[in-house]
Amino acid sequence: MPKDLRGFLAEYERANPKEFCRIKKEVDPKYEVAAILTKLEETRKLPILFYEKVKGSDLPVVTNLYSTKKKIASSLGIDPQKFRDKYLEAVENQIPPEIVSDGPVMEETIGEHDVDLKTLPMMTYHEGDAAPYITAGMVLAEDPETGKYNASFNRLMYKSRNRAGIFMTVGKHLHEIYSRMEERGKPLPISVSLGNHPAWALGALYIGAYGDSELGIIGGLLGGPAEVLRGNLTGTLFPAAAEIVLEGVVEPHLREEEGPFCEFSGYATGKGLRPVVTVKSMHLRKKAIYQDICGGQHREHLVMATIPMEANLYKSVKGAVPTLIDVHVPAPFSLIISIKKRFQGQAQSAMIAALSAEMYLKQVIVVDEDIDITNLQEVIWAVATRVQADRDILIIPGVRGSSLDPSSGAEGVMTKMGIDATAKPFLSSFPKRNKVPKEVMEGLKLEAYVNLDKL
Ligand SMILES: Cc1cc2nc3c(=O)[nH]c(=O)nc-3n(C[C@H](O)[C@H](O)[C@H](O)COP(=O)(O)O)c2cc1C
Ligand SMILES: [Mn+2]
Structure with a gap:
C-alpha cells in the first residue's frame, strides 16, 4: 500500500481510470474549480480531478480526492464497509x-525572504469568500506543557506574500494550544502540510480528548509510524512525505480580520478577528501537487469528516448505551442514533454522550432499532409519531458549538437539542407497525397477479 499521496493517486488512476479525470485545459482558480465540481456533482459524477494547469501557478492541483468512501477505503486497502x-x-x-x-518534501526549500504564498494555486470558490483560501492544510502544533502534537485542518486566508489568516475554532485543540502559548506571551510554531496520504486526513479529523494523539492514530491507520521531520527554522514537526509544507508562527495577541468564507455549513460565515500565520519557509517535493478541498457544502468535505466522526461517536455513545445499534451524521451539526432501548432514560443518555463527545454537534435524534437511520423520511416519521415535544425534547442552552452555525451566538455559543423519538414506554408495547404477514409476503409471487412488463 503506497504511503504517500502521489503513490496512492498513481495506483488509483491505474485501477480506476474512469474515476480519475486529468484536465489539461487551463482553469481559473477564481470560481472555475468550484463551478466544475458543482456541475459534476449535479450529474452525480465524483471523479478525482487533476488539473494540470491552473492560471497563475506552476503547480498542478488535485481535488475531490475524498469524495467517496470507496476512494478513501482503497487508500487503506480495506472494504468501505x-x-x-x-x-x-x-x-x-x-x-x-x-x-x-530527511524526506521527499525536503527536495526544495524556499526561505523566509523568498517565500510567496501567491505561487500556490489558492482558490476562491464562492461569491461570499473574502480572499483566496488554502483549505486542505493540515496543521501540526505542539502543546507547550506536554510536548504532545495535535493535528487538525484549519482554513488559511491569503493576506500577503508571507501572511495568512487562520481560523481556529474556539474550544478545539489548536485554539487551546495557541491560548496556552499566548498566556506565555510566545509565538506558536506550526506546520501546515498539503498533499498527504488520506490516512493523515482521517487521523487529523479524530475528535477525541485534548492530548489524544492524532499522529498515533495515523500510524495505526497506515500500519506503521507516521514519518515526520523537525523543521530547523521553527522546531515544529511536519510529514516527511507531504507534497508541500509551510513552516510558520502564529504571533500572540495579534488578531486581524478573517473571513467570511463559504463553509460546509452552507453559509459564508461572518468576518471575525482571528490570529495570523507568518510563513517562515516552504518545503516542496519535485513536481509538487497542490491539494485542494473545495470549500462549501460539497461531497468531499462531508464524506471525509463523517468517517472519523461517526466512528468516534459510535464509541462514545456505546460507552453510555451498550445496546447502541448505529449512528449516522446526515448533515452538518446533526446526528441520528438508533438504540435498542432496554430501560427508561437511555435515549437521553445517548444524546448527552454524543453532545459531550463532539462540540460541533447541535441536534441529536434518537430512534428505536426498527428505524433505518440513513432514511431521513423514516426518521422524520418516527419524530412525527413517537414524540411529544413537551415530554421528549431536551434543550440545553448556553453550550459551546460551532461558530459556523449562522444562528449561533457570539463565537459559537448556542442551544443544543436532543429529540427522543423512541416509542414510549417501549417499542414492544407501542402500536404495531403496518405489516403484511411475513409468510404471505414471502410466498406471494407478484407476477402471478400483475404483468409488471405492461405497467
Ligand atoms: C476540509 C476541512 C477544513 C476544516 N477547516 C477548519 C477550520 O478552518 N477551522 C477549524 O477550527 N476546524 C476546521 N476543520 C475541522 C477540524 O479540522 C476538526 O474539527 C478537527 O478534528 C479538529 O481537531 P482537534 O479535535 O484536535 O481540535 C476542518 C475540517 C475539514 C475536513
Ligand atoms: Mn486533537
Missing part, C-alpha cells in the same frame, strides 16, 4: 510517529 472497525482499531492500537532526518 469496514471503515468503523478499521478506525476504532487504529485508535486502540496507535503507533507513535517516527522522527526521520
